[in-house]
Amino acid sequence: MQLSMTISTTSPFPSLSHTPPPPPPLLLQPLKDQTQNPDRTLRVSHHVGPPQALKGSGFLSAIGRAIEEEEYRKARAEVSRKGFDLEGYSIEGISIGGHETCVIVPELKTAFDIGRCPSRAVQQNFVFITHAHLDHIGGLPMYVATRALYNLKPPTIFVPPCIKEDVEKLFDIHRTMSQAELKFDLVALDIGETYEMRNNLVVRPFKTCHVIPSQGYVIYSVRKKLRKQYMHLKGKQIEKLKKSGVEITDTILSPEVAFTGDTTSDFLLDPRSADALRAKILITEATFLDEGYSIEHAREHGHTHLFEDIRQAVSKLQLKVSAKVVALTEGFKSMHTS
Amino acid sequence: MMIEGYPIEGLSIAGHETCIILPTLNLAFDIGRCPSRAISQQFLFISHGHMDHIVSSSDFPVLLGGLPMYVATRGLYRMAPPTIVVPAAIKENVEKLFEAHRAMDHSELKHNLIGLNVGTSFGLTLNSAAFLGEEFYLRKDLKGYIIYSVRQKLKQEYIGLPGTEIKNLRSTGVEVTNTTTMPEIAFTGDTVSDFIFDDNNVDVLRAKVLIMESTYVSNLETVENARDYGHTHLSEVEYL
Numbered sequence A: 001m002q003l004s005m006t007i008s009t010t011s012p013f014p015s016l017s018h019t020p021p022p023p024p025p026l027l028l029q030p031l032k033d034q035t036q037n038p039d040r041t042l043r044v045s046h047h048v049g050p051p052q053a054l055k056g057s058g059f060l061s062a063i064g065r066a067i068e069e070e071e072y073r074k075a076r077a078e079v080s081r082k083g084f085d086l087e088g089y090s091i092e093g094i095s096i097g098g099h100e101t102c103v104i105v106p107e108l109k110t111a112f113d114i115g116r117c118p119s120r121a122v123q124q125n126f127v128f129i130t131h132a133h134l135d136h137i138g139g140l141p142m143y144v145a146t147r148a149l150y151n152l153k154p155p156t157i158f159v160p161p162c163i164k165e166d167v168e169k170l171f172d173i174h175r176t177m178s179q180a181e182l183k184f185d186l187v188a189l190d191i192g193e194t195y196e197m198r199n200n201l202v203v204r205p206f207k208t209c210h211v212i213p214s215q216g217y218v219i220y221s222v223r224k225k226l227r228k229q230y231m232h233l234k235g236k237q238i239e240k241l242k243k244s245g246v247e248i249t250d251t252i253l254s255p256e257v258a259f260t261g262d263t264t265s266d267f268l269l270d271p272r273s274a275d276a277l278r279a280k281i282l283i284t285e286a287t288f289l290d291e292g293y294s295i296e297h298a299r300e301h302g303h304t305h306l307f308e309d310i311r312q313a314v315s316k317l318q319l320k321v322s323a324k325v326v327a328l329t330e331g332f333k334s335m336h337t338s
Numbered sequence B: 001m002m003i004e005g006y007p008i009e010g011l012s013i014a015g016h017e018t019c020i021i022l023p024t025l026n027l028a029f030d031i032g033r034c035p036s037r038a039i040s041q042q043f044l045f046i047s048h049g050h051m052d053h054i055v056s057s058s059d060f061p062v063l064l065g066g067l068p069m070y071v072a073t074r075g076l077y078r079m080a081p082p083t084i085v086v087p088a089a090i091k092e093n094v095e096k097l098f099e100a101h102r103a104m105d106h107s108e109l110k111h112n113l114i115g116l117n118v119g120t121s122f123g124l125t126l127n128s129a130a131f132l133g134e135e136f137y138l139r140k141d142l143k144g145y146i147i148y149s150v151r152q153k154l155k156q157e158y159i160g161l162p163g164t165e166i167k168n169l170r171s172t173g174v175e176v177t178n179t180t181t182m183p184e185i186a187f188t189g190d191t192v193s194d195f196i197f198d199d200n201n202v203d204v205l206r207a208k209v210l211i212m213e214s215t216y217v218s219n220l221e222t223v224e225n226a227r228d229y230g231h232t233h234l235s236e237v238e239y240l
Helices: A058-079 A119-123 A138-151 A163-180 A235-243 A271-278 A295-300 A310-320 B036-040 B058-065 B066-076 B090-104 B163-171 B193-199 B197-208 B222-227 B235-240
Strands: A004-006 A084-086 A089-096 A101-107 A109-110 A126-128 A157-160 A183-189 A195-198 A199-208 A215-226 A249-259 A281-285 A324-328 B009-013 B016-024 B027-029 B043-045 B083-087 B111-116 B120-125 B135-142 B145-154 B178-191 B208-214
Touching: A089 A281, A101 A119, A101 A157, A119 A138, A157 A163, A157 B058, A163 A183, A199 A271, A249 A271, A249 B016, B009 B036, B016 B036, B036 B066, B066 B090, B083 B090, B090 B111, B178 B197
Parallel strands: A004 A281, A004 A324, A109 A126, A126 A157, A157 A183, A249 A281, B027 B043, B043 B083, B083 B111, B178 B208
Antiparallel strands: A084 A089, A089 A101, A101 A109, A195 A199, A199 A215, A215 A249, B009 B016, B016 B027, B120 B135, B135 B145, B145 B178
Protein backbone atom coordinates (compact mmCIF):
# COMPACT_ATOMS: atom_id res chain seq x y z
CA MET A 1 0.00 0.00 0.00
CA GLN A 2 1.22 3.42 -0.73
CA LEU A 3 0.35 6.38 1.38
CA SER A 4 0.21 9.47 -0.74
CA MET A 5 -0.39 12.92 0.59
CA THR A 6 -2.11 15.50 -1.46
CA ILE A 7 -0.72 18.82 -0.59
CA SER A 8 -3.21 21.50 0.16
CA THR A 9 -1.96 24.43 2.00
CA THR A 10 -3.84 27.44 3.14
CA SER A 11 -2.85 30.35 1.02
CA PRO A 12 -1.54 33.22 3.11
CA PHE A 13 -4.28 35.45 4.43
CA PRO A 14 -3.38 39.02 3.55
CA SER A 15 -4.40 41.50 6.16
CA LEU A 16 -5.54 44.24 3.81
CA SER A 17 -7.88 43.92 0.92
CA HIS A 18 -6.10 46.33 -1.37
CA THR A 19 -3.20 44.18 -2.34
CA PRO A 20 -4.39 41.31 -4.46
CA PRO A 21 -3.41 37.91 -3.05
CA PRO A 22 -0.63 36.08 -4.87
CA PRO A 23 -2.36 34.17 -7.61
CA PRO A 24 -2.42 30.47 -6.73
CA PRO A 25 -0.98 28.12 -9.35
CA LEU A 26 -3.96 27.40 -11.53
CA LEU A 27 -4.03 24.57 -13.99
CA LEU A 28 -5.71 26.39 -16.83
CA GLN A 29 -4.96 23.79 -19.42
CA PRO A 30 -6.43 24.08 -22.87
CA LEU A 31 -8.94 21.35 -23.48
CA LYS A 32 -7.94 18.31 -25.47
CA ASP A 33 -9.53 18.14 -28.88
CA GLN A 34 -12.30 15.72 -28.13
CA THR A 35 -14.90 17.87 -29.65
CA GLN A 36 -17.19 17.17 -32.60
CA ASN A 37 -17.07 20.83 -33.31
CA PRO A 38 -13.41 21.75 -33.57
CA ASP A 39 -14.19 25.16 -34.89
CA ARG A 40 -15.77 26.32 -31.72
CA THR A 41 -12.78 25.64 -29.55
CA LEU A 42 -10.93 28.77 -30.34
CA ARG A 43 -12.17 32.17 -29.44
CA VAL A 44 -9.54 34.81 -29.42
CA SER A 45 -10.01 37.63 -27.03
CA HIS A 46 -9.25 40.87 -28.66
CA HIS A 47 -9.75 44.37 -27.58
CA VAL A 48 -10.34 46.78 -30.38
CA GLY A 49 -11.11 50.39 -30.77
CA PRO A 50 -13.76 51.69 -33.14
CA PRO A 51 -14.27 49.53 -36.23
CA GLN A 52 -12.05 51.73 -38.38
CA ALA A 53 -9.02 50.40 -36.56
CA LEU A 54 -9.64 46.92 -37.90
CA LYS A 55 -8.79 47.61 -41.48
CA GLY A 56 -5.43 46.38 -42.61
CA SER A 57 -3.78 43.01 -42.46
CA GLY A 58 -2.02 43.77 -39.15
CA PHE A 59 -5.06 42.73 -37.20
CA LEU A 60 -5.55 39.47 -39.06
CA SER A 61 -1.96 38.41 -38.68
CA ALA A 62 -2.29 39.04 -34.98
CA ILE A 63 -5.18 36.60 -35.00
CA GLY A 64 -3.09 34.16 -36.97
CA ARG A 65 -0.33 34.37 -34.42
CA ALA A 66 -2.81 33.91 -31.62
CA ILE A 67 -4.10 30.76 -33.24
CA GLU A 68 -0.60 29.40 -33.57
CA GLU A 69 0.08 30.25 -29.97
CA GLU A 70 -2.99 28.35 -28.92
CA GLU A 71 -1.82 25.27 -30.81
CA TYR A 72 1.61 25.62 -29.31
CA ARG A 73 0.15 25.93 -25.85
CA LYS A 74 -1.86 22.79 -26.39
CA ALA A 75 1.15 20.86 -27.57
CA ARG A 76 3.27 22.06 -24.72
CA ALA A 77 0.57 21.18 -22.22
CA GLU A 78 0.50 17.66 -23.61
CA VAL A 79 4.20 17.30 -23.01
CA SER A 80 4.32 18.91 -19.62
CA ARG A 81 1.20 17.31 -18.27
CA LYS A 82 2.67 15.15 -15.59
CA GLY A 83 0.77 12.77 -13.52
CA PHE A 84 2.11 10.69 -10.74
CA ASP A 85 2.65 7.05 -11.59
CA LEU A 86 1.88 4.83 -8.66
CA GLU A 87 1.07 1.15 -8.71
CA GLY A 88 0.00 1.44 -12.31
CA TYR A 89 -2.32 4.36 -11.68
CA SER A 90 -1.48 7.85 -12.79
CA ILE A 91 -2.70 10.54 -10.44
CA GLU A 92 -3.25 14.04 -11.69
CA GLY A 93 -5.04 17.02 -10.42
CA ILE A 94 -4.86 20.13 -8.36
CA SER A 95 -5.37 20.87 -4.74
CA ILE A 96 -5.05 24.36 -3.33
CA GLY A 97 -6.43 24.98 0.10
CA GLY A 98 -9.54 27.12 -0.05
CA HIS A 99 -9.42 27.40 -3.82
CA GLU A 100 -9.93 24.14 -5.61
CA THR A 101 -9.40 20.46 -5.23
CA CYS A 102 -9.77 17.92 -7.97
CA VAL A 103 -7.81 14.69 -8.05
CA ILE A 104 -8.05 12.64 -11.20
CA VAL A 105 -7.28 8.99 -11.83
CA PRO A 106 -7.59 8.60 -15.59
CA GLU A 107 -7.34 4.79 -15.53
CA LEU A 108 -10.54 4.69 -13.53
CA LYS A 109 -12.11 7.52 -15.53
CA THR A 110 -12.64 9.11 -12.17
CA ALA A 111 -12.32 12.50 -10.54
CA PHE A 112 -12.46 13.01 -6.80
CA ASP A 113 -14.08 16.36 -6.10
CA ILE A 114 -14.35 18.88 -8.89
CA GLY A 115 -13.09 22.18 -7.46
CA ARG A 116 -13.24 24.54 -10.41
CA CYS A 117 -13.41 21.81 -13.04
CA PRO A 118 -9.92 21.70 -14.55
CA SER A 119 -10.08 20.72 -18.21
CA ARG A 120 -8.86 17.17 -17.65
CA ALA A 121 -11.78 16.51 -15.35
CA VAL A 122 -14.27 16.83 -18.20
CA GLN A 123 -13.11 13.57 -19.74
CA GLN A 124 -13.78 11.59 -16.57
CA ASN A 125 -17.12 9.77 -16.45
CA PHE A 126 -17.35 9.49 -12.69
CA VAL A 127 -17.13 12.28 -10.14
CA PHE A 128 -17.07 11.59 -6.43
CA ILE A 129 -17.92 14.51 -4.18
CA THR A 130 -16.59 14.21 -0.65
CA HIS A 131 -18.35 17.24 0.79
CA ALA A 132 -20.21 20.38 -0.23
CA HIS A 133 -17.55 23.00 0.31
CA LEU A 134 -17.34 25.31 -2.65
CA ASP A 135 -13.73 24.52 -3.45
CA HIS A 136 -14.65 20.87 -3.89
CA ILE A 137 -18.06 21.10 -5.52
CA GLY A 138 -18.00 24.47 -7.32
CA GLY A 139 -17.03 23.13 -10.70
CA LEU A 140 -19.93 20.70 -10.91
CA PRO A 141 -22.28 22.74 -13.16
CA MET A 142 -19.36 23.64 -15.42
CA TYR A 143 -18.40 19.97 -15.61
CA VAL A 144 -21.86 18.80 -16.65
CA ALA A 145 -22.34 21.68 -19.09
CA THR A 146 -18.96 21.18 -20.74
CA ARG A 147 -19.59 17.47 -21.23
CA ALA A 148 -22.90 18.32 -22.86
CA LEU A 149 -21.16 20.84 -25.07
CA TYR A 150 -18.78 18.16 -26.29
CA ASN A 151 -21.52 15.58 -26.70
CA LEU A 152 -20.00 13.32 -24.09
CA LYS A 153 -22.38 10.97 -22.37
CA PRO A 154 -24.07 12.19 -19.18
CA PRO A 155 -21.71 11.58 -16.26
CA THR A 156 -22.37 9.77 -13.00
CA ILE A 157 -21.95 11.94 -9.93
CA PHE A 158 -21.73 10.53 -6.43
CA VAL A 159 -22.60 12.61 -3.38
CA PRO A 160 -23.23 12.07 0.32
CA PRO A 161 -26.99 11.55 0.70
CA CYS A 162 -27.39 14.66 2.88
CA ILE A 163 -26.53 16.98 0.03
CA LYS A 164 -28.30 15.20 -2.82
CA GLU A 165 -31.29 17.52 -2.67
CA ASP A 166 -29.13 20.64 -2.56
CA VAL A 167 -27.21 19.51 -5.61
CA GLU A 168 -30.46 18.86 -7.46
CA LYS A 169 -31.66 22.34 -6.53
CA LEU A 170 -28.40 23.83 -7.75
CA PHE A 171 -28.82 22.22 -11.13
CA ASP A 172 -32.46 23.25 -11.34
CA ILE A 173 -31.33 26.84 -11.05
CA HIS A 174 -28.68 26.38 -13.69
CA ARG A 175 -31.16 24.68 -15.96
CA THR A 176 -33.57 27.59 -15.65
CA MET A 177 -30.89 30.14 -16.34
CA SER A 178 -29.20 28.48 -19.25
CA GLN A 179 -32.27 26.72 -20.59
CA ALA A 180 -30.24 23.63 -21.09
CA GLU A 181 -30.91 20.05 -20.12
CA LEU A 182 -27.75 19.45 -18.10
CA LYS A 183 -28.20 15.72 -17.94
CA PHE A 184 -26.38 13.58 -15.43
CA ASP A 185 -26.90 10.61 -13.15
CA LEU A 186 -26.88 11.65 -9.50
CA VAL A 187 -26.21 8.85 -7.05
CA ALA A 188 -26.57 9.43 -3.32
CA LEU A 189 -24.20 6.89 -1.85
CA ASP A 190 -24.07 6.48 1.89
CA ILE A 191 -21.21 5.20 4.00
CA GLY A 192 -20.99 1.44 3.71
CA GLU A 193 -23.14 1.24 0.59
CA THR A 194 -21.61 -0.29 -2.50
CA TYR A 195 -22.12 0.82 -6.07
CA GLU A 196 -21.01 -1.02 -9.17
CA MET A 197 -19.19 1.31 -11.52
CA ARG A 198 -18.26 -1.31 -14.10
CA ASN A 199 -18.40 -5.06 -14.05
CA ASN A 200 -15.04 -5.22 -12.32
CA LEU A 201 -15.08 -2.01 -10.30
CA VAL A 202 -17.13 -1.01 -7.28
CA VAL A 203 -17.03 1.94 -4.92
CA ARG A 204 -17.91 2.31 -1.28
CA PRO A 205 -17.77 5.48 0.84
CA PHE A 206 -16.20 5.63 4.29
CA LYS A 207 -16.56 8.11 7.10
CA THR A 208 -14.27 11.11 7.40
CA CYS A 209 -14.24 13.98 9.90
CA HIS A 210 -14.63 17.48 8.55
CA VAL A 211 -16.55 20.56 9.64
CA ILE A 212 -19.49 19.71 7.42
CA PRO A 213 -20.76 16.20 6.60
CA SER A 214 -18.16 14.46 4.48
CA GLN A 215 -17.10 11.07 3.30
CA GLY A 216 -14.18 9.50 1.54
CA TYR A 217 -14.39 6.88 -1.18
CA VAL A 218 -12.67 3.56 -1.77
CA ILE A 219 -12.67 2.04 -5.23
CA TYR A 220 -12.31 -1.73 -5.31
CA SER A 221 -11.43 -4.00 -8.17
CA VAL A 222 -13.61 -7.08 -8.32
CA ARG A 223 -12.28 -10.39 -9.30
CA LYS A 224 -13.51 -13.85 -9.08
CA LYS A 225 -11.28 -16.47 -7.59
CA LEU A 226 -11.86 -20.12 -8.00
CA ARG A 227 -12.73 -21.71 -4.67
CA LYS A 228 -10.08 -23.91 -3.10
CA GLN A 229 -12.21 -27.03 -3.21
CA TYR A 230 -12.49 -26.85 -7.00
CA MET A 231 -8.93 -25.91 -7.79
CA HIS A 232 -7.87 -29.42 -8.65
CA LEU A 233 -10.67 -29.95 -11.16
CA LYS A 234 -10.19 -29.90 -14.89
CA GLY A 235 -11.70 -27.22 -17.10
CA LYS A 236 -14.58 -29.33 -18.35
CA GLN A 237 -15.59 -30.38 -14.87
CA ILE A 238 -15.58 -26.77 -13.74
CA GLU A 239 -17.84 -25.90 -16.66
CA LYS A 240 -20.29 -28.63 -15.71
CA LEU A 241 -20.42 -27.48 -12.11
CA LYS A 242 -20.94 -23.91 -13.16
CA LYS A 243 -23.78 -24.91 -15.45
CA SER A 244 -25.49 -26.82 -12.69
CA GLY A 245 -25.67 -23.58 -10.74
CA VAL A 246 -22.99 -24.18 -8.15
CA GLU A 247 -21.05 -21.16 -6.89
CA ILE A 248 -17.54 -22.03 -7.82
CA THR A 249 -15.89 -18.70 -7.30
CA ASP A 250 -15.45 -16.27 -4.49
CA THR A 251 -15.79 -12.61 -5.20
CA ILE A 252 -12.75 -10.74 -3.96
CA LEU A 253 -12.76 -7.02 -3.55
CA SER A 254 -9.34 -5.42 -3.47
CA PRO A 255 -9.22 -1.80 -2.53
CA GLU A 256 -7.32 -0.01 -5.26
CA VAL A 257 -7.63 3.72 -4.75
CA ALA A 258 -9.00 5.59 -1.77
CA PHE A 259 -9.57 9.32 -1.42
CA THR A 260 -10.33 11.07 1.83
CA GLY A 261 -11.11 14.67 0.88
CA ASP A 262 -10.80 17.20 3.69
CA THR A 263 -10.59 15.52 7.07
CA THR A 264 -8.92 15.49 10.45
CA SER A 265 -6.58 12.61 11.12
CA ASP A 266 -9.26 10.82 13.16
CA PHE A 267 -10.34 8.75 10.21
CA LEU A 268 -7.07 6.83 10.48
CA LEU A 269 -8.18 5.46 13.81
CA ASP A 270 -11.68 4.48 12.72
CA PRO A 271 -11.80 0.71 12.29
CA ARG A 272 -14.30 1.11 9.47
CA SER A 273 -11.67 2.94 7.45
CA ALA A 274 -9.61 -0.21 7.36
CA ASP A 275 -10.25 -0.70 3.65
CA ALA A 276 -9.05 2.80 2.91
CA LEU A 277 -5.81 2.04 4.73
CA ARG A 278 -5.49 -1.23 2.86
CA ALA A 279 -5.87 0.41 -0.52
CA LYS A 280 -3.04 0.27 -3.00
CA ILE A 281 -3.16 4.04 -3.05
CA LEU A 282 -4.59 6.24 -0.34
CA ILE A 283 -4.82 9.91 -1.15
CA THR A 284 -5.23 12.07 1.90
CA GLU A 285 -5.02 15.75 2.65
CA ALA A 286 -2.42 17.55 4.70
CA THR A 287 -3.62 21.10 4.75
CA PHE A 288 -1.51 22.50 7.53
CA LEU A 289 2.20 22.08 7.41
CA ASP A 290 4.05 24.55 9.58
CA GLU A 291 4.12 25.79 13.15
CA GLY A 292 2.21 28.92 12.12
CA TYR A 293 -0.95 26.97 12.82
CA SER A 294 -1.47 24.68 15.77
CA ILE A 295 -2.84 21.21 15.58
CA GLU A 296 -5.96 22.45 17.41
CA HIS A 297 -6.48 25.03 14.71
CA ALA A 298 -6.25 22.37 12.07
CA ARG A 299 -8.72 20.10 13.84
CA GLU A 300 -11.11 22.98 14.46
CA HIS A 301 -11.24 23.60 10.75
CA GLY A 302 -11.55 19.94 9.98
CA HIS A 303 -8.10 19.36 8.55
CA THR A 304 -4.96 17.36 9.11
CA HIS A 305 -1.73 18.85 10.36
CA LEU A 306 1.56 17.41 9.33
CA PHE A 307 3.41 19.63 11.68
CA GLU A 308 6.49 19.90 9.62
CA ASP A 309 8.11 20.34 6.31
CA ILE A 310 6.42 17.96 3.94
CA ARG A 311 9.66 16.28 3.04
CA GLN A 312 10.52 15.62 6.66
CA ALA A 313 7.02 14.40 7.31
CA VAL A 314 7.25 12.00 4.44
CA SER A 315 10.52 10.56 5.63
CA LYS A 316 9.30 10.28 9.23
CA LEU A 317 6.10 8.63 8.18
CA GLN A 318 8.00 6.30 5.91
CA LEU A 319 9.81 4.91 8.91
CA LYS A 320 6.57 4.12 10.69
CA VAL A 321 4.50 2.75 7.88
CA SER A 322 5.20 -0.27 5.72
CA ALA A 323 3.59 1.41 2.75
CA LYS A 324 5.36 3.79 0.45
CA VAL A 325 4.75 7.43 1.30
CA VAL A 326 4.60 9.83 -1.60
CA ALA A 327 4.10 13.55 -1.40
CA LEU A 328 2.12 14.99 -4.30
CA THR A 329 4.07 18.18 -4.61
CA GLU A 330 4.37 18.50 -8.36
CA GLY A 331 3.66 22.04 -9.40
CA PHE A 332 3.23 23.06 -5.82
CA LYS A 333 5.01 26.18 -4.67
CA SER A 334 5.68 26.97 -1.08
CA MET A 335 8.54 27.68 1.18
CA HIS A 336 8.74 23.98 1.76
CA THR A 337 9.52 22.97 -1.78
CA SER A 338 12.25 24.13 -4.08
CA MET B 1 -2.29 44.77 -22.75
CA MET B 2 -2.89 48.49 -22.63
CA ILE B 3 -5.50 50.21 -24.73
CA GLU B 4 -6.24 53.90 -24.55
CA GLY B 5 -4.69 54.05 -21.14
CA TYR B 6 -6.64 51.10 -19.74
CA PRO B 7 -4.76 47.93 -18.94
CA ILE B 8 -6.93 45.00 -19.99
CA GLU B 9 -6.48 41.40 -18.98
CA GLY B 10 -8.48 38.28 -19.05
CA LEU B 11 -9.39 35.34 -21.15
CA SER B 12 -12.13 34.33 -23.44
CA ILE B 13 -12.43 30.76 -24.65
CA ALA B 14 -15.56 29.87 -26.53
CA GLY B 15 -17.75 27.48 -24.65
CA HIS B 16 -15.44 27.49 -21.67
CA GLU B 17 -14.88 30.73 -19.93
CA THR B 18 -14.99 34.43 -20.46
CA CYS B 19 -13.60 36.94 -18.05
CA ILE B 20 -12.27 40.33 -19.09
CA ILE B 21 -10.59 42.36 -16.38
CA LEU B 22 -9.83 46.05 -16.18
CA PRO B 23 -7.63 46.27 -13.11
CA THR B 24 -7.33 50.03 -12.90
CA LEU B 25 -11.10 50.31 -12.83
CA ASN B 26 -11.30 47.46 -10.35
CA LEU B 27 -13.82 45.59 -12.42
CA ALA B 28 -14.37 42.46 -14.44
CA PHE B 29 -16.84 41.60 -17.18
CA ASP B 30 -18.15 38.08 -16.75
CA ILE B 31 -16.39 35.71 -14.44
CA GLY B 32 -15.94 32.47 -16.38
CA ARG B 33 -14.13 30.09 -14.05
CA CYS B 34 -12.92 32.87 -11.81
CA PRO B 35 -9.29 33.33 -12.81
CA SER B 36 -7.21 34.44 -9.86
CA ARG B 37 -6.83 38.01 -11.06
CA ALA B 38 -10.57 38.46 -11.04
CA ILE B 39 -10.78 38.00 -7.30
CA SER B 40 -9.24 41.35 -6.49
CA GLN B 41 -11.79 43.21 -8.61
CA GLN B 42 -14.52 44.78 -6.60
CA PHE B 43 -17.08 45.06 -9.38
CA LEU B 44 -18.33 42.31 -11.58
CA PHE B 45 -20.68 42.78 -14.49
CA ILE B 46 -22.37 39.79 -16.03
CA SER B 47 -23.35 40.15 -19.64
CA HIS B 48 -26.18 38.18 -21.07
CA GLY B 49 -27.29 37.52 -24.59
CA HIS B 50 -30.90 37.97 -25.52
CA MET B 51 -33.06 35.08 -24.42
CA ASP B 52 -33.68 34.00 -27.99
CA HIS B 53 -30.00 33.92 -28.69
CA ILE B 54 -28.97 31.56 -25.97
CA VAL B 55 -28.81 28.29 -27.84
CA SER B 56 -25.62 26.91 -26.43
CA SER B 57 -26.21 25.02 -23.23
CA SER B 58 -23.02 26.16 -21.70
CA ASP B 59 -23.54 29.89 -21.98
CA PHE B 60 -24.21 30.36 -18.31
CA PRO B 61 -21.36 28.38 -16.87
CA VAL B 62 -19.16 30.20 -19.36
CA LEU B 63 -20.23 33.58 -18.06
CA LEU B 64 -20.80 32.95 -14.43
CA GLY B 65 -19.74 29.43 -13.52
CA GLY B 66 -17.15 30.92 -11.25
CA LEU B 67 -19.54 33.31 -9.57
CA PRO B 68 -19.91 31.50 -6.24
CA MET B 69 -16.16 30.92 -6.21
CA TYR B 70 -15.52 34.60 -6.76
CA VAL B 71 -17.63 35.62 -3.79
CA ALA B 72 -16.40 32.78 -1.61
CA THR B 73 -12.74 33.50 -2.26
CA ARG B 74 -13.17 37.18 -1.49
CA GLY B 75 -14.81 36.13 1.74
CA LEU B 76 -11.94 33.75 2.46
CA TYR B 77 -9.46 36.59 2.08
CA ARG B 78 -11.62 38.90 4.16
CA MET B 79 -12.03 41.29 1.25
CA ALA B 80 -15.02 43.61 1.02
CA PRO B 81 -18.19 41.97 -0.33
CA PRO B 82 -18.15 42.59 -4.07
CA THR B 83 -20.79 44.36 -6.10
CA ILE B 84 -22.25 42.19 -8.81
CA VAL B 85 -24.39 43.64 -11.56
CA VAL B 86 -26.56 41.34 -13.61
CA PRO B 87 -29.34 41.86 -16.13
CA ALA B 88 -32.54 42.28 -14.12
CA ALA B 89 -34.03 39.24 -15.83
CA ILE B 90 -31.67 36.83 -14.13
CA LYS B 91 -31.31 38.54 -10.78
CA GLU B 92 -33.71 36.22 -9.03
CA ASN B 93 -32.01 33.13 -10.35
CA VAL B 94 -28.61 34.39 -9.30
CA GLU B 95 -29.97 34.95 -5.81
CA LYS B 96 -31.28 31.40 -5.80
CA LEU B 97 -27.89 30.20 -6.97
CA PHE B 98 -26.27 31.76 -3.95
CA GLU B 99 -28.96 30.36 -1.66
CA ALA B 100 -28.19 26.88 -2.95
CA HIS B 101 -24.48 27.31 -2.39
CA ARG B 102 -24.97 28.84 1.05
CA ALA B 103 -26.96 25.77 2.07
CA MET B 104 -24.18 23.48 0.96
CA ASP B 105 -21.14 25.43 1.90
CA HIS B 106 -22.41 26.85 5.19
CA SER B 107 -20.67 30.11 4.49
CA GLU B 108 -22.04 33.62 4.23
CA LEU B 109 -21.14 34.40 0.63
CA LYS B 110 -21.75 38.08 1.20
CA HIS B 111 -22.17 40.29 -1.84
CA ASN B 112 -24.26 43.15 -3.25
CA LEU B 113 -26.37 41.96 -6.11
CA ILE B 114 -27.85 44.54 -8.45
CA GLY B 115 -30.19 43.84 -11.32
CA LEU B 116 -30.07 46.43 -14.06
CA ASN B 117 -32.64 46.95 -16.74
CA VAL B 118 -31.69 48.18 -20.15
CA GLY B 119 -31.11 51.91 -20.07
CA THR B 120 -30.69 52.21 -16.34
CA SER B 121 -27.49 53.40 -14.76
CA PHE B 122 -25.56 52.66 -11.67
CA GLY B 123 -22.86 54.81 -10.13
CA LEU B 124 -19.50 53.24 -9.46
CA THR B 125 -17.44 54.33 -6.52
CA LEU B 126 -14.04 53.07 -7.33
CA ASN B 127 -11.23 52.60 -4.91
CA SER B 128 -8.88 52.69 -7.80
CA ALA B 129 -5.71 54.67 -7.38
CA ALA B 130 -5.51 55.31 -11.08
CA PHE B 131 -8.75 57.20 -11.17
CA LEU B 132 -8.83 58.84 -7.80
CA GLY B 133 -11.37 61.58 -7.71
CA GLU B 134 -13.03 60.58 -10.93
CA GLU B 135 -16.56 59.35 -11.06
CA PHE B 136 -17.82 56.60 -13.24
CA TYR B 137 -21.17 55.14 -13.86
CA LEU B 138 -22.35 52.05 -15.59
CA ARG B 139 -25.24 51.85 -17.97
CA LYS B 140 -26.93 48.70 -19.03
CA ASP B 141 -27.19 48.60 -22.75
CA LEU B 142 -29.29 46.33 -24.89
CA LYS B 143 -26.47 43.91 -25.33
CA GLY B 144 -23.97 44.69 -22.66
CA TYR B 145 -22.64 47.51 -20.61
CA ILE B 146 -21.12 50.92 -21.14
CA ILE B 147 -18.97 52.66 -18.58
CA TYR B 148 -19.06 56.39 -18.67
CA SER B 149 -16.69 58.73 -16.98
CA VAL B 150 -18.10 61.84 -15.42
CA ARG B 151 -15.85 64.82 -15.60
CA GLN B 152 -16.27 68.33 -14.50
CA LYS B 153 -15.13 70.71 -17.16
CA LEU B 154 -14.76 74.35 -16.48
CA LYS B 155 -17.33 76.37 -18.40
CA GLN B 156 -16.11 78.47 -21.31
CA GLU B 157 -16.92 81.77 -19.66
CA TYR B 158 -14.79 80.97 -16.64
CA ILE B 159 -11.70 79.75 -18.37
CA GLY B 160 -8.77 82.03 -17.61
CA LEU B 161 -10.04 83.25 -14.29
CA PRO B 162 -7.66 82.95 -11.37
CA GLY B 163 -8.26 80.09 -8.97
CA THR B 164 -9.40 82.22 -6.06
CA GLU B 165 -12.14 83.86 -8.15
CA ILE B 166 -13.41 80.48 -9.26
CA LYS B 167 -13.49 79.40 -5.66
CA ASN B 168 -15.48 82.48 -4.71
CA LEU B 169 -17.94 81.89 -7.50
CA ARG B 170 -18.36 78.31 -6.39
CA SER B 171 -19.01 79.22 -2.81
CA THR B 172 -21.81 81.55 -3.91
CA GLY B 173 -23.43 78.57 -5.56
CA VAL B 174 -22.63 79.36 -9.18
CA GLU B 175 -22.24 76.42 -11.51
CA VAL B 176 -18.74 76.88 -12.82
CA THR B 177 -18.39 73.51 -14.47
CA ASN B 178 -20.19 71.47 -17.00
CA THR B 179 -20.64 67.86 -16.32
CA THR B 180 -19.51 65.90 -19.31
CA THR B 181 -19.98 62.22 -19.63
CA MET B 182 -17.82 60.21 -21.95
CA PRO B 183 -18.33 56.59 -22.84
CA GLU B 184 -15.07 54.97 -21.90
CA ILE B 185 -15.54 51.25 -22.13
CA ALA B 186 -18.26 49.29 -23.86
CA PHE B 187 -18.62 45.57 -23.45
CA THR B 188 -20.99 43.59 -25.57
CA GLY B 189 -20.59 39.99 -24.56
CA ASP B 190 -21.83 37.35 -26.96
CA THR B 191 -23.85 38.98 -29.66
CA VAL B 192 -24.77 39.05 -33.28
CA SER B 193 -23.24 41.92 -35.20
CA ASP B 194 -26.52 43.79 -35.62
CA PHE B 195 -25.96 45.97 -32.61
CA ILE B 196 -23.52 48.05 -34.59
CA PHE B 197 -26.28 49.26 -36.84
CA ASP B 198 -28.71 49.95 -34.07
CA ASP B 199 -29.07 53.72 -33.68
CA ASN B 200 -29.62 53.42 -29.97
CA ASN B 201 -26.17 52.07 -29.62
CA VAL B 202 -24.31 55.15 -30.74
CA ASP B 203 -22.52 55.36 -27.43
CA VAL B 204 -21.24 51.86 -27.83
CA LEU B 205 -19.32 52.89 -30.91
CA ARG B 206 -18.22 56.17 -29.40
CA ALA B 207 -16.56 54.43 -26.50
CA LYS B 208 -12.81 54.71 -26.21
CA VAL B 209 -12.56 50.97 -25.94
CA LEU B 210 -15.10 48.57 -27.39
CA ILE B 211 -14.78 44.98 -26.32
CA MET B 212 -16.79 42.76 -28.53
CA GLU B 213 -16.73 39.11 -29.30
CA SER B 214 -15.76 37.49 -32.53
CA THR B 215 -16.35 33.87 -31.87
CA TYR B 216 -16.06 32.65 -35.40
CA VAL B 217 -12.76 33.35 -36.96
CA SER B 218 -12.02 30.92 -39.74
CA ASN B 219 -13.58 30.35 -43.11
CA LEU B 220 -14.94 27.02 -42.00
CA GLU B 221 -17.93 28.65 -40.42
CA THR B 222 -20.26 30.78 -42.39
CA VAL B 223 -21.78 34.00 -41.23
CA GLU B 224 -25.21 32.35 -41.08
CA ASN B 225 -23.82 29.72 -38.80
CA ALA B 226 -22.44 32.37 -36.53
CA ARG B 227 -25.71 34.25 -36.39
CA ASP B 228 -27.59 31.04 -35.65
CA TYR B 229 -25.65 30.65 -32.45
CA GLY B 230 -25.89 34.30 -31.61
CA HIS B 231 -22.31 35.19 -32.40
CA THR B 232 -20.30 37.38 -34.68
CA HIS B 233 -18.06 36.21 -37.44
CA LEU B 234 -14.75 37.91 -37.82
CA SER B 235 -15.42 38.63 -41.46
CA GLU B 236 -18.34 40.80 -40.44
CA VAL B 237 -16.08 42.86 -38.26
CA GLU B 238 -13.65 43.14 -41.15
CA TYR B 239 -16.44 44.29 -43.38
CA LEU B 240 -17.08 47.23 -41.19
